[in-house]
Amino acid sequence: MAGALMTLPAGIAYLLLLLLPTLATVLLAFTDYELGATALGWIGLDNFREMLADRGFGVSVRNTLVYVGLVTPVSILGGLGLALLVEAGARGRAFFRAVFFLPVVSLTVAMAAAWQYLLHPTIGPVNAALRAMGVGTPFWLSSSDTVLLSLAAIGVWESIGFNMVLFMAGLTAIPRELYAAAEVDGARGGFDRFRLVTWPLLGPTTLFVLTISMIRSLRVFDTVAVLTQGGPNKASEVLLFTMYQQGFTYLRLGYSAAITLVFLAVVLALMWVQTRVLDKRVHYA
């Protein structure tokens, strides 16, 4: 059968590179395997018990949640605001879309370096400006009080244009006649139009943006690896960075796999909530 033959190469690659390694990760999470070790022992739930007891891991989870909690709402509301603003007129539409989208296609590692200079406590332009205004100059990335906030700001900067583009696609899909109908029906200005037409019709887009924003920010790794290495004093330790360190610095692959499973579980839970619970409330067919 031609069909089976055509799916065969993809099927083999899928099996070897995706399915088996994923299953191996699941199995690994219940072992004490360390890289280079000749034998591995089945230790059941010990890795997960260790996780619960490990204060470092708790901090990592908390930091990740704070980061997601900061980046998701700001980048979604900001992206929606930008989309409405850019779409409100014809002038400069393509230009500003390109400007806000630029961070999405820029090499994250390089831009992280640029941010490091920008936020440098002594020679950075941000603090130079604050000094000039006579305001206090925080240490941004090198203080445990502000490091998560700084990383979140960079995260928002990175993803706001992405969300904007998704919202713009959603906005153009709204039939123009609905706005005309709203006018005739008595909508009295921008807020009425937004409540009656824009917001409900953006429902599916918003849900979609919400889910992928959460998953994207849950995956924060590059900026942490480049800028803070989880520091200072674990104040910017996040889930994937902990997983990376446990696995590839300390070579504790079993424990690292257990962390990966936690990460996977959260991602799956978010997707489940999207498709099972919220989808029904925003699709009107």
Place this chain on the structure above:
Amino acid sequence: MRARIAVLALLGALVLMPYLWMVAASVKPVSEIFRASLSIWPEQFAAAENYGKVLARVPVLHYLWNGVVVCGGILLFQLLFAVPAGYALAKLRFPGRGIAFGAVMLGLLVPPHVPALPLYVAASGMGLLDSYTALIAPFTISAFAIFLFRQFFSALPDDLLHAARLDGMGEWSIVWRVVLPNAWPAATAFAIFSVVSHWNDLFWPLIVVQGHEHATPALGVLYFRSEEAGDDFGAMMAAAVLMTLPLVLAFLLAQRRFVEGIATTGLKG
């Protein structure tokens, strides 16, 4: 309406700030950067020194070339695997089709970080660490690509395929001579999505690459920072500019395609 432009200009300037200061610092001498003056425009130009330093100390062109090889290799295999599979899932009936499609949907749910550990162990066991193979292989299969092409091919009219079959074409020649030429919108959208995400990826290269030989641009920036630059922000920014430039230029040349490509494939995040 004038207020709209004013607000947008202000926000736009804010978003562009890192780029402006990055480029400015890349042409300023160290002494001027350390004065932390608020003027973007350099008093003295040190572009030659900064950029010269980067080019002399790290193989920038080699990093960029590695980026091209890795992204190109990944994309080539992704298409090679996904186009026929997407076509078969969309238009052909065969035993196991339901299972295959279920597997694709399952694959969509798994972030690439999840299979990373066993893949690393396997690559290490086979002596493949620090090679193009290790950089490319794990991403050659993309459930998302198969899904995207399946969706796109489902919309192709069946009559087109019937006509091709009546003209005596087999299924394979239909894929490459009828279906693929009609799949350009999906293929470019996916290509842009794929290249952007792998050009910018740090996680996997950081795991499997040691040394300059197979370093991607993202790793190049990291190496230059940790080994050479220290507090030499001028040279650091010059390196950042050089590594960021290719994709940003491509974006500026075809920004419409980029935005659409990312918007239509945004699903994968």
Place this chain on the structure above:
Amino acid sequence: MAGITITGVVKGFGATPVLRGVSLAVEPGEFVALVGPSGCGKTTLMRIIAGIETADAGEIVINERAVTRLRPAERDIAMVFQSYALYPHLTVRENIAVPLAMRRLSVLERLPLLGRLLPGARRKRASIGDEVRRAAAPLGLEPLLDRRPGQLSGGQRQRVALARAVVRRPAAFLMDEPLSNLDAALRVQTRREIVDIHRAAGVATLYVTHDQAEALTMADKVAVMMGGELLQVATPEAIYADPADLRVAGFIGSPRINTLAAEADAEGRVRVAGVPAGLRAEACGALTLALRPEALRPAAKGLPVAIEHLEFLGDGLLLHARHVPDGAALVARLEPEAREGLQPGAALRLGFAPGRALLFGADGRRVAARADAGLVPA
């Protein structure tokens, strides 16, 4: 007294003029169909009356109130859109209630949950609910009130759009091709219902369509629009039998009206291909003689034609022929029994009663005519 009066409305998109000074009056209680080919500016005119678009010049008066500079919401009109423009997230009940809720409830009272707790909101909502049911009942929508538009058929959606328009008892109805998305059978049935709704409401109604059958069957008056101009406003009968302009004559009627080049001498005697046509025009020079297909009859005296082919329609017969002197195509609509003896290729004469002949001048305007001796059968 409610009516729509528009005066000298001009509109252009960029350099393209769309409306070149349109004036039209819809009397209170009158149903006017605005008909024209696509792109003639009829939808633009309707959107300007609704206030969705603004005119470059001209005045609009609705219900004896100048509304030219008012927002759509303040014009006291209701509109049915071609795409129906129903809110997909609201139920049928909520869709119909929107025009009332937007006007009677404050921003706070419209908020979900909280809005219901405000004093007075409950009573207002109850009265809105009653009016929604009253608007929905005659359209047979009561069993569907809790569904969403996505769960309805095209015809049902169309009724919801109608109910949303009538619920507020506006001063005027505007309908923009409301039947064009329905299939043929449903369209004929819904025509009747729209006319009934109009009768019951008794307000000025402007109905845009490109379908002349709708215009002729439904309207009290038909306004024919072409190239951004109103060519004629008259009763359906007058538009058909007594068109003021050659373009109106050509647009209304199917099959299309036959036209022949003619000329009138100094005394107004009309000749077709040099032969007296039995008509005397109140003009001289080049003219166009127009004849409805059903005005032509095989006769002993008349236009010499060669039969090209015959189309049997069941209740009639279309005879396609060519006028021998100048090769102009002619169509005659005959009784089905007339087929006997008609052969493609055969020669024939087609006569007409002088009263059915329409004459138009070189500028396309109608020219008065009376019977004279000539081609016409005695």
